[in-house]
Amino acid sequence: MSLSARHARWVLPAAILLLATAALLSLGIGDVRLSPARIWAGLLDRDSMASTVIWQIRLPRVLVGVLVGAALGAAGLIMQAYFRNSLASPDLLGVSTGGAAGASIAIASGWAAISLWSLPAAALAGSFLAVGAVLILARRGAGTERLLLAGVALNALLGAVTAYILSESTDLFQRNAQILFWLMGGLEDRMGMHVMIALPIPLAALLLWPLGRQMDLLSLGEAEAQSLGVDVRRLRRRLIAIATVLTATATAVAGTIGFVGLVVPHILRLIVGPEHRRLVPLTLVGGALFVLVCDVVSRMAGNLRLGIVTALVGGPFFLWLLRREP
Template structure:
């Protein structure tokens, strides 16, 4: 309980910091005043139209990735699982890339995220079809890998066939993942979908706790594995699909955050689920602030920084785990 409070405080603090930092220097108090429409109209515009959606998206994306990462690890009982494993992010990215390539993205403002979302949901449908209603977790992983690989190959094909270097570089930049230059329209598109996903994932705690003892014992404890799996997949598709749709591919959050918090939550999957939301949000907010502070002129991408932070952290965790093992 105390951990959740600490993480919430951290998330709120980073959110506030994210609002107060930017290429235009605005004093923190002025910035917060401008947020509610008081002060210099230019500052109000910057705060409400640029910084607020950016900070909101960073928190939403981070929370979604953290939450679904914790759920996925709990379900597969494997600390190496992450939401990308079931192919949702890959499929969402493919949808976005196709939108960019075909020019659909230019038709109307939200064409790209909508297309990505449709692809993410299609991927989950395909996954359920492949893994079957009673499929074991191994079938699920294999089906996920197959879908990821297919989505990856098709994304490369689109890049390969792209008509000019500008289109290709636009696609590549999008794939790196970012929450910069997004509008409140992105927030209002992603939020309802994410809320559905969060709602579904939040109901999993008890079932994931029971799964600590294995699938057989969990079912005998009164858990319906099929219902749990369906909620997990649809919830992850909604949360991660929407996140990828608005921010591109941001890796490592769903892998690292549950890892970092596992010991602090006493290892219980249900407690970890609750903690991973603010934890993920805080991590992505921090990474997005880093993007703005380090090389602000070079437009560093969030996904790149996240991977640069995430990979060494992951190596460190592996090293620590290795020492604990006999």
């Protein structure tokens, strides 16, 4: 059912247009409703009230949402090509559970209260430690299957750490609520500082951009790709590094948000086909669009957690798409 090449060309411009619309909507919707004209005035500092709402609250939120969505969408695409499986997602190697464990420890120990930077820093540390452990456990250069199994083991271990922290003193309701909120992801109260933490995301995306063609070959078989001239070891190293930076950074600024990395590449592949040179830019834009739309929905539904909305919106849409597949 994927579109012909002639039509597929228009999917990226259309997605960018939709993303711009969603960003505008996201800037306008909230406790204070702003018309597009007032958004414009606010951006240019001509309306002090609108200006404060936009520059202090909504623009950071939109920017973080765009960056997080782009990161998760592209990281999902990388993992699906890497593991040659359209059901792979960015959390396979323990990046998000590592971040979650790091954040939970930071909140439970009180570090998170010391500075606004300590929570994202702890999450980042947790993510990188987790992936480092998986890579060491799987041993360098070993096949994807070992890597997957090491990831499964570490995911279970780190999930247990978070569960232990939550269960160890159930009377600390406030503290546990904070951890649970973080585990369900969200974009509220994001600030310029979070945008700054998320800046590695566009850098990683730039590094990913030229790898699309090699991802095509890798996604049809490691040995085949190597025999056709791809430096598979180097490519795999780069892909893991890029996916880790994308997912770890996204998790550090917005908590764990599931489903984006699985569903966005999958849907886009159904629409434009499996060519990665097309999918890399599209998953960046599509992931951003999906997260922004889910964030708008979450605000309109009385501040439902973002991680819940991505699953609630994404799940049924995904099922509907799969039903249409012959």
